[in-house]
Amino acid sequence: MATLRFHELGLDDRLLKAIADLGWAKPTLIQEKAIPLAMEGKDILARARTGSGKTAAYSIPIIQNLLQSKLTVSEQAVQVLILVPTKELGQQVQQMIRQLTSYCSRDIRVADISGQVDVSAQRPILMEKPDIVVGTPSRVLCHMNQGTLCVRDSLQAMVIDEADLIFSFGFEDDLKNLLCQLPKIFQSFLMSATFNEDVQALKELVLHNPVTLKLEESQLPDSSQLTQYQIQCEEEDKFLLLYTLLKLSLIRGKTILFVNDVDRSYRLKLFLEQFSIPTCVLNSELPVQSRCHIIAQFNQGFYDYIIATDEHSLAEPRKKEKKATGRKKKGKGEKGQDSEYGVSRGIDFQNVSTVLNFDFPLSVDSYIHRAGRTARANNPGVVLTLVAHTELSLLAEIEEALGGTGTGESVLCPYRFRMEEVEGFRYRCRDAMRSVTKQAIKEARLKEIKEELYSTLRN
Numbered sequence: 001m002a003t004l005r006f007h008e009l010g011l012d013d014r015l016l017k018a019i020a021d022l023g024w025a026k027p028t029l030i031q032e033k034a035i036p037l038a039m040e041g042k043d044i045l046a047r048a049r050t051g052s053g054k055t056a057a058y059s060i061p062i063i064q065n066l067l068q069s070k071l072t073v074s075e076q077a078v079q080v081l082i083l084v085p086t087k088e089l090g091q092q093v094q095q096m097i098r099q100l101t102s103y104c105s106r107d108i109r110v111a112d113i114s115g116q117v118d119v120s121a122q123r124p125i126l127m128e129k130p131d132i133v134v135g136t137p138s139r140v141l142c143h144m145n146q147g148t149l150c151v152r153d154s155l156q157a158m159v160i161d162e163a164d165l166i167f168s169f170g171f172e173d174d175l176k177n178l179l180c181q182l183p184k185i186f187q188s189f190l191m192s193a194t195f196n197e198d199v200q201a202l203k204e205l206v207l208h209n210p211v212t213l214k215l216e217e218s219q220l221p222d223s224s225q226l227t228q229y230q231i232q233c234e235e236e237d238k239f240l241l242l243y244t245l246l247k248l249s250l251i252r253g254k255t256i257l258f259v260n261d262v263d264r265s266y267r268l269k270l271f272l273e274q275f276s277i278p279t280c281v282l283n284s285e286l287p288v289q290s291r292c293h294i295i296a297q298f299n300q301g302f303y304d305y306i307i308a309t310d311e312h313s314l315a316e317p318r319k320k321e322k323k324a325t326g327r328k329k330k331g332k333g334e335k336g337q338d339s340e341y342g343v344s345r346g347i348d349f350q351n352v353s354t355v356l357n358f359d360f361p362l363s364v365d366s367y368i369h370r371a372g373r374t375a376r377a378n379n380p381g382v383v384l385t386l387v388a389h390t391e392l393s394l395l396a397e398i399e400e401a402l403g404g405t406g407t408g409e410s411v412l413c414p415y416r417f418r419m420e421e422v423e424g425f426r427y428r429c430r431d432a433m434r435s436v437t438k439q440a441i442k443e444a445r446l447k448e449i450k451e452e453l454y455s456t457l458r459n
């Protein structure tokens, strides 16, 4: 638990006011540790669990240091680069910085260049030399190569957010090329929820004598904040179980339903539509503006249920590809999927009461990042995982990683409810399943992309 308050950290009044407006009573642990060190100019390598407030842990000292430097330097220049693996995260980081600079927005300007498709449309934005530029490595490099972004004489700090994903999203070469265009000395931050060999490689590439903040917290909030359940079932009963959970209001509030592939998300959407349960889908083949729009609408409470296909299927093959061929590609993934897409990583879905793993996550990391979409900051949350019998070995892996087997107690408690109630819905669900044909899924998939494209063009 953090012991200091924000006003004890020596921050500018304008920043303190913005923090108060956000309703944050005190810093999170990672913020309490990172902010003073970063204000001293130290390089930081930080690992803290998902949802622990890492974005503000680097944004607050960066804004503070910029406000300080503005007292003496008047020339406008890009002083900070924030590199993110996904476009959604870029937009979110920009939004957080805008909130934190709401009382000094004339002094500190931020631009997110990750999201827009057209590079030329971003030129005017960069010509104004925003103090902070947020972007994916490929987009930042593209502007550097075109001469629209030059930080060789001005860069003071660089952040790599979700550092463990940067390489697996195919940005290794871009990042190396980008580093050649930076000055010799600047402050660096590597932020991640997990440390892996890629973070180690990045550390050697980017950091100079860093302070390593590896918080001794468990990977997920404890059971007083996050309740984790599992239901073991037959694969074909998952739809029936979900319907029962919703029908009996055993799941309440905003819920993210995670599935492992795009077709499956439409199958689930169409299935729930049969019972007039509206949902929205989020996946990598939707245009980026639509994805950001859907996340914003979900956060504003337009939908209670969002069916998300997480990025795992995109990140992992690329890793394998690297091992096999020695180099990674970037750009569009299979079937027009966007490789700069991420749902279970970094996205701040707000006030999510339940994460439901409809499909079992394919790795421990994936479980942790999905679970991290609820119980964020100090809020409570529930993770409910449907486990088909063929997936029991994966469940055991997750139990072990979360420390469940040593004590003989399960971390993911069995969720108990009366089976007779489920059986009562079986026929109704069978009929609903029958009407969700392959053709219907195909059409829904195409329709969604078309509609989202139209609405994106209209906006």
Ligand SMILES: Nc1ncnc2c1ncn2[C@@H]1O[C@H](COP(=O)(O)OP(=O)(O)OP(=O)(O)O)[C@@H](O)[C@H]1O
Residues within 6 Å of the ligand: 023, 024, 025, 026, 027, 028, 031, 048, 049, 050, 051, 052, 053, 054, 055, 056, 192, 193, 345, 346, 347, 348, 350, 372, 376, 377, 378
């Ligand atoms: N000091 C604070 N007090 C209360 N809420 C906070 C505080 N700092 C950040 N938050 C909120 O906590 C949520 C999670 O923050 P953030 O997205 O930065 O976490 P994160 O550690 O980057 O998570 P992830 O690893 O999933 O990206 C956000 O909604 C943010 O507004």
